[in-house]
Amino acid sequence: QENPNDEEALALLKFKSSLNNATQLDNWDKSIPMCNGNSSNWKGLFCSNGELIMLQLEDLGLSGKIDVGSLAKLSNLRQFSVANNQFSGNMPDVKKLNGLRALYLTNNKFTGDIPDDAFTGLNGIRRVIIANNEFTGKIPRSLTNLPKLVDLQMQNNEFVGDIPDFPNQVDLKVNFANNKLDGEIPPHLRTQYPTSFQGNNLCGPPLEACKPSKKFPKLAIIIIITIIAAVAFLVIALAYFIILHRRKPSNYKKSTISNLQRSDKKKEAQYNNNNNNYNDNNIKKLYYKKNGGEAAGGILHFVRKERQKFELEDLLRASAEVLGSGGFGSTYKAELLIGGSICMAVKRFREMNNVGKEEFFQHMRRLGKLTHPNLVPIVAFYYGKEEKLLVSDFVQFGSLASHLHGKRSPNQPGLDWPTRLKIIKGVAKGLDYLYKEFPDLILPHGHLKSSNVLLDNKCEPVLSDYALLPVINKDHAQQFMVAYKSPEFTRDDRVTQKTDVWSLGILILELLTGHFPANYLKQGKGANADLASWVNSVVREEWTGEVFDKEMNGTKNREGQMLKLLKIGMCCCELNVEKRWDLREAIEKIEELKEKDSEEEFSSYGSEDIYSSRAMTDDDFSFSVVEKV
Ligand SMILES: Nc1ncnc2c1ncn2[C@@H]1O[C@H](COP(=O)(O)OP(=O)(O)OP(=O)(O)O)[C@@H](O)[C@H]1O
Numbered sequence: 364q365e366n367p368n369d370e371e372a373l374a375l376l377k378f379k380s381s382l383n384n385a386t387q388l389d390n391w392d393k394s395i396p397m398c399n400g401n402s403s404n405w406k407g408l409f410c411s412n413g414e415l416i417m418l419q420l421e422d423l424g425l426s427g428k429i430d431v432g433s434l435a436k437l438s439n440l441r442q443f444s445v446a447n448n449q450f451s452g453n454m455p456d457v458k459k460l461n462g463l464r465a466l467y468l469t470n471n472k473f474t475g476d477i478p479d480d481a482f483t484g485l486n487g488i489r490r491v492i493i494a495n496n497e498f499t500g501k502i503p504r505s506l507t508n509l510p511k512l513v514d515l516q517m518q519n520n521e522f523v524g525d526i527p528d529f530p531n532q533v534d535l536k537v538n539f540a541n542n543k544l545d546g547e548i549p550p551h552l553r554t555q556y557p558t559s560f561q562g563n564n565l566c567g568p569p570l571e572a573c574k575p576s577k578k579f580p581k582l583a584i585i586i587i588i589t590i591i592a593a594v595a596f597l598v599i600a601l602a603y604f605i606i607l608h609r610r611k612p613s614n615y616k617k618s619t620i621s622n623l624q625r626s627d628k629k630k631e632a633q634y635n636n637n638n639n640n641y642n643d644n645n646i647k648k649l650y651y652k653k654n655g656g657e658a659a660g661g662i663l664h665f666v667r668k669e670r671q672k673f674e675l676e677d678l679l680r681a682s683a684e685v686l687g688s689g690g691f692g693s694t695y696k697a698e699l700l701i702g703g704s705i706c707m708a709v710k711r712f713r714e715m716n717n718v719g720k721e722e723f724f725q726h727m728r729r730l731g732k733l734t735h736p737n738l739v740p741i742v743a744f745y746y747g748k749e750e751k752l753l754v755s756d757f758v759q760f761g762s763l764a765s766h767l768h769g770k771r772s773p774n775q776p777g778l779d780w781p782t783r784l785k786i787i788k789g790v791a792k793g794l795d796y797l798y799k800e801f802p803d804l805i806l807p808h809g810h811l812k813s814s815n816v817l818l819d820n821k822c823e824p825v826l827s828d829y830a831l832l833p834v835i836n837k838d839h840a841q842q843f844m845v846a847y848k849s850p851e852f853t854r855d856d857r858v859t860q861k862t863d864v865w866s867l868g869i870l871i872l873e874l875l876t877g878h879f880p881a882n883y884l885k886q887g888k889g890a891n892a893d894l895a896s897w898v899n900s901v902v903r904e905e906w907t908g909e910v911f912d913k914e915m916n917g918t919k920n921r922e923g924q925m926l927k928l929l930k931i932g933m934c935c936c937e938l939n940v941e942k943r944w945d946l947r948e949a950i951e952k953i954e955e956l957k958e959k960d961s962e963e964e965f966s967s968y969g970s971e972d973i974y975s976s977r978a979m980t981d982d983d984f985s986f987s988v989v990e991k992v
Contacts, residue, residue, distance in 0.1 A: 368397050371415060374436035375405070383427035384449075388420075409442075409671070409702075417442040417702050421467075422668065424448065429455040438462070441702040442671070446470055446492070454498070458484055458505075464702055465490040469516070476500025482509060489701065490514040494538065497521060502544075507531070514674065517542070518559075526552065526565070536676065539563065547573050646683045646695050646709060663754070664724070665743045666731020673701055675745055678709060678754065689814070690843030691715075691835075696757050706757035707742065708827075714839035715751045715831075723751075726834055733800060737793030739817060739827040758817035758825050767813060767912075768879050777914025780921050781958050782822050783874050787928065789824040790816060791953040794867065797829055798860075798946055806832050806858060809846045811866035812880070813873055850893075850938050861943050868935025868949075872898050875929055877912030895936035898929070923960035928953075 372393055379385050391405045398410030409417035416439050426449040434440065440460060444467035451472040457463065458480070464487050473496040482491065482505040489511050498520040504527055506515065512532045518540040525546035529535055537555055541562035548560060548567045557569040566573035575583030663675040681697040688694070692711035699705045718726070723746060730741045745752040761769075763786060766778055778786075790811075797807040809832040816824045832840055841847045846858050849865045869880050872894045880894040901910050911925060931952045937943035944952075 368413070368415070369393075371437050372397050374433040375408075375415075378430045378433040381428040381430045382425050384424050385427075387423050411439075411703050414439040416440065417444075417671065419444045419669070419671070420448070421445070422447045426450055428452075431455045431457065431459050435459040441465065443467070454481065454493070456481070458482060461485060461487075463488050464511075466492065468493045468496065470495045472496065473498055477503045479504045482506050485509055487511055492516045494518045494520070499523065502527060502539075513677075525549075528552070534680075536674070539565075644683055645681055646679045646697060661745050661747060663743045663745055664727070666727055667740065667742055670742050671702060671705070673699055675752075677701070678707065683709075687814075690839075706759075708739075708755050708757045710753045710755075710828075712751045712753065712835075713749060714836040715834050716749075717834050717836050717840075720746065723834055730830060733796075733830075735793060735796040736823065737789045737825055738796065738829065739825045755827065758827075759820050760818040760822065762814045763816040763818060763824065763874070764813035764879075766818065767873065767877055776916065777877075777912070778822075780915050780925065783915060784924070784928070784956060784958060785822060786816065786818070786824045787871060787874060788953055788956070790826065790867070790870065791950045793824070793826040793829075794863065794946060795950050797826075801830055804830065804832065805860055806846050806863055808863045808866070809840075810844045811863060811870060812845045813870060816870070851940050859940055861940050861945055864935045864943060864946050864949055867946075868932045868937075869894055871928060871932030871935065875912060875915075875925065875932065876910055877914055893936075895933065898933065902929075902933075920959050924956055924958065928956055931956075 375397070376391060376393065379388055379391055382388075388406055395404045397403060397405050397408055398413045398415055400413055401411055403410045403415070407418060407420045407423075408415055409419065415437055418434075418437075418440060419442070421444055425445060429445065429450065434443065440462060442465040443457075443460065443463060444465070446467040446469040448471050450468070451474060453475040454468065454473055454477050457466055460466075461484055463485055466488065467490070469492050473493070476499055479501075481503045482488070486509065488509055491506065491509075491512065492514065494516040495518070498517075500522065501524040502517065502522055506512070507527050507529050508531070510531060512529075513534045514536050516538045518538045520542050522539070522542040522544055524544065526539060526544055526549055528549035528551050529537070530551050536559075537552060538559045540559055543563065544560075545564040546566075548565055548570065553568040555569060560570055575586070661675050663673070663678065665672055677699055678697055681699045683695045683697040686694045686696050686708065692713055694708055694710040697707050697709055699707065715723075727741070727744050734740065739755045739758060741753055741755045743754040745754075771777070794808060794811070801807040808826065808829045810828045811826070815826060815828045817827055818824055832844065832846075835844070841852075845866050846852070846862045849858065849862045851862060851865075852858050872878075873880050876894070876898065878894055878897070898910055910929065915925075931949060934944050934952075935949050
C-alpha cells in the first residue's frame with residue numbers, strides 16, 4: 364500500500380537535491396520512513412503523530428538553492444529553520460509555506476531587498492528570525508499585518524528607511540539593532556527594549572527624543588510644552604494613586620503569597636497526579652509578577668543544539684501550574700505553543716552560587732551533553748545572580764513518590780512487581796551512566812529519591828535533579844540533599860562515592876515496602892531511625908512477609924526475586940561504608956533479577972539470608988540521627 368508520506372519524502376529529496384554540501388543528510392533515504400510516530404528517522408526532521416511538522420537544518424554548512432516549491436508540498440510543516448549555514452542570494456519565497464509558524468534564516472549570507480509582500484498570507488506565523496544576514500532595502504510592510512507575530516528579529520542586516528508601526532500585535536517583541544534605519548520609532552514599539560534599536564539612526568522613546576526640526580521651532584515648542592504638561596499630569600496622577608493605595612489595608616500581599624505557601628498538605632497534593640489542576644496561570648502570574656523574580660527580560664541558554672528554541676519570555680508566559688516545591692524552590696509545568704504544544708518542567712533554584720558564572724555555564728553545558736533514556740534531559744537554563752532556572756522535558760506520568768504515596772482512586776491498582784522491577788532496573792542504568800560520565804564527582808547523583816524518579820507513559824523511570832552538587836551552595840546542599848542524610852554524613856561528616864549507593868538502597872526499600880523514608884528520618888534516634896533499620900528489625904523477627912507493600916499484588920512465584928531485591932537494598936544500606944557494595948556490584952545484582960522465580964529459587968530464600976546482609980550491632984540502632992528532612 365502507498366505510504367501517505369511517500370509524496371512528502373519525494374518532495375524532501377527534491378528539496379535536498381538543490382542544496383550544496385548536504386553530505387550530513389545521508390540518512391534521507393526513500394526506503395526508510397521519514398516519521399515514526401513522534402520520532403523521525405531522517406536527520407533534521409521532527410514529527411508528530413507520523414506527520415512531519417518541523418525541518419531544522421541548522422549548523423550543517425549548507426548552501427545552494429532553497430526549493431520552496433518542494434517545501435510547499437509538506438502539508439503540515441510548521442517550522443522551517445536553516446539557521447547557521449552558508450546560504451546566499453535572495454530570501455526564499457516563504458509566503459508559499461502558508462502553514463508556517465516559525466521561520467529561522469539567522470546567520471547566513473542572504474542578500475538583497477525583501478519584497479514588501481514577502482510575508483503576505485502567513486497568518487499563523489509567530490516567529491520571523493532573519494537576523495545576521497546581509498539583507499538590504501526597506502522593512503517589508505507585510506510584516507505589520509501578521510496577526511500572530513510575537514518575535515521579529517531583523518538585527519545585524521543592512522535595512523534602510525524607517526520602521527513601520529505594528530499596531531495589531533500586542534505581544535510582539537522586535538529587534539532591529541545594527542541596521543541602517545532612520546526616523547522616529549513608531550508609537551506601538553515604544554515599550555520595546557532600547558537595545559532593540561541601537562546601532563541605527565533612530566530616535567524617540569525608548570531611545571532619546573528626536574531633535575526638534577529647525578524648520579518648525581514653534582511646533583517643537585508646542586510639542587515640548589505638551590510633553591511637559593503630560594508628564595506633570597502623570598506625576599500628579601501617580602502621586603495620587605500611591606497615596607490612595609497606601610491607605611488601603613494591606614491584605615493584598617497575603618493573598619499573593621498564599622498561592623505558593625508551603626504546607627504539608629501541598630506535599631501530599633504534590634504527590635498526586637501531576638496532570639491535575641490545569642489552569643490558565645503562567646509562571647509569571649504564579650511567581651514573578653507578584654514576587655518580583657529577576658528572570659523577567661533575561662536570556663535562556665540552550666544546552667542542546669537539536670532542540671527547538673524559544674525565549675525565556677515565552678516560557679514565563681506559557682500556561683503553567685506548580686508541580687511542587689522542595690528544598691531548592693518550586694517546580695512548574697509550562698505548556699508552550701510553538702509548532703504544536705510542548706510541555707517543559709521549569710525548576711527555580713536559589714542557593715546555586717557555589718561556583719562562578721563561567722564554571723556554572725561549563726557545568727550546564729556538560730549536563731546538556733548527557734543523553735540516556737533514564738535521565739531527564741536538561742534543555743536550557745537561565746542564569747541570574749541570585750536565581751537560576753533549569754528547564755527540562757516534562758515527564759508525563761508523575762514521580763515514583765506520587766505513585767507510591769499519593770492518593771489513588773479506589774479502582775486504580777498500585778504498582779505491580781514487574782513494574783517496580785522495571786523501575787529499579789532503569790534507575791540502576793541511569794546511575795551507571797552518571798557514574799561513567801562523572802568519574803570526577805564524589806556524588807554523581809547526590810539527590811536520589813522517589814520524587815526525583817519520574818515515570819514516562821510506559822512506566823520507564825527517568826532520573827531528575829542529578830549532578831547538581833558542584834553548583835549548589837555547600838550549606839544548602841548539606842541541609843537538603845539526600846546524600847547528606849546518609850549514615851556516614853550524619854555520623855562522620857563525610858560522603859563518599861558509595862553514598863549514592865546508600866540512597867539507591869533506601870529507594871529499593873521504599874519501592875518494596877511502600878513506606879515513605881522521610882517519615883523514619885523525622886522520628887530521629889531509635890531502632891527505626893531509618894527505613895533500613897525498620898526493615899532489618901522486621902526481618903530479624905522473621906516477619907519478612909510483613910515487609911512487602913500490600914499494594915504489590917500477585918506476588919506468587921515471585922517472592923524469591925522480591926527477597927533478592929530486598930537483600931540488595933539491605934546491602935546498599937550497609938552502615939559500614941567499606942563493607943557496603945559499590946555501585947557496580949549493586950547494578951550487577953539488580954541486572955540479574957528476573958520477574959519470576961525458578962523452582963529452586965522459590966524454595967531457597969528465607970529471612971535468615973536477608974538478615975545476615977546487614978550485621979546489626981547495638982550501635983547501629985542509634986547512629987542515624989537526622990532531625991531535618
Ligand atoms: N521534569 C519533570 N517532569 C515532571 N514532573 C517533575 C519534573 N521535575 C520535577 N517534577 C515533579 O515536580 C515536583 C516538585 O519537584 P521538586 O524537584 O521541586 O521537589 P522535590 O523533588 O519534592 O524536592 P527537591 O527540591 O528537594 O528535589 C515533584 O513531584 C517532582 O516529581
